[in-house]
Amino acid sequence: MPTALVTGAAGFIGYHLCARLLSEGWRVVGIDALTDYYDPELKRARLALLKARPDFEIIEARIEEEGRLLSLMQTHQPELVVHLAAQAGVRHSIDAPRSYMHANLEGTFELLEAARAVPPRHMLLASTSSVYGANTKIPYAETDRADHPLSFYAATKKAMEAMAHSYAHLYDLPMTMFRFFTVYGPWGRPDMALFKFTRGILEGLPIDIYNHGQMRRDFTYIDDLIEGVIRLSSTVPGQGAVVTGDSLSSVAPFRVVNVGNGAPVQLLDFVTAIETALDQSADRNMMEMQPGDVLETWADTSLLRQLVGELPKTQLAEGVGEFVRWYRGYYGT
Incomplete structure (x- = not known):
């Protein structure tokens, strides 16, 4: 039974992804801090459903805690890592920017260091459509420049992309960075x-x-997004052909993919x-x-379609x- 590590497993997207991986025959190890950014009881209710599955394990901890993710990676040797843990919210980043620095930057650094020591087959990391910021060209394509974020939240996500690319290049770690567009559906976040x-x-x-x-807004239903992530998990950068409009790096097994409704x-x-x-x-x-x-x-989803085929909408x-x-x-x- 293959093992997947999912950070942010008690979150909206994390819960749905863990449930889908379990149904696909994966053993899932999740980590989540259950912070009070929104009602922790909603997170615990999601986890209660996942804990009822025999192949699910949850660790309640902050990903930015030094060595925590390294220990998890060494213990469980995951083939797949999906990094969803983050401090979310555009408006909240104006009021509490330090929490974004800790969770999004320090937490991602800890994950990248853990992956350097215990390389998985594929890492998928969550970015956001917010990185397109002040861009006026629409729909947004992965190859467009994204140099003008309008919030600190977006800035931390763009920094995550750069950090991940450097590790992919230096240590030959296959990484897919997906840019989510406004996700909605059952078990959604109260701040949305x-x-x-x-x-x-x-x-x-x-x-x-x-x-x-x-x-x-390019509203994307949760089941459609999860289907896209599942298909992308087996589409490893550097192990297939380059397609039209590909964002595949010329110096690393690293790709950015929009996941939206279009x-x-x-x-x-x-x-x-x-x-x-x-x-x-x-x-x-x-x-x-x-x-x-x-x-x-507005997501240009042509790259996503070329990589994984037509997705449900x-x-x-x-x-x-x-x-x-x-x-x-x-x-x-």
Whole structure:
């Protein structure tokens, strides 16, 4: 039975990825600090479902703790490493930048050092569409420059990409850096728009809509994203042909891949989809643009398709409906 190490295993994406790996016959070792950035009980509820599986093990610890990841790698010798642990959130990075430095930079350094000592077959590391920052060319392609991040969160993720590339080059470590676009679905994060809007509408509270709704996001349903990650896990940089528009490094087994839906949605249409799923109207509080935000995200997914084939694309109404059903069931509303 092959072993996978997943950092951030109690998180939204981490939970879904661990569940899928377990169903695919992997033994999964997870690590998560269960920080209080959002409700730790939601994280524990995710973990409770994973712990019911016999081939899952969780270590509650911070990845930036010196030597912790090295010890895990030495003990479990994982073939696959998926690095999802991070301090997330664009707006929070304005208020608490130090937490991003510790988790995103120091934590990634600890992982890279551990991989140098105990090399896995393939490492996949989570970046974000936020690294495209001030870019005006859309859709965003992996080969576009991403030199102007608009938030410290995005800056730390871009720094992670550079750190990972250097280790891939120096130590011949195959790495895929995937740039996620706005992910949503059941068990989602409470700081994300879908969760906040759903909760606000059900509680009869105003929902804050930034830039008066004049924003577009490439919303990506969680199951579609996980399918992409699973397929990419067996697509090892440097072990296949170079494809058109490839981001494969010329000096390292390192590739950057967008993982998104490839079809941006107007924010107000997103709100309407939530209202429809809830059968309840929102009290819309129109606000100005927030620092660190971008007007639009849109993934060019042509590289992803060439590498792993066509992926499922869950329609927005269906995906929002699945989230609302989960939310009502979990919170009993």
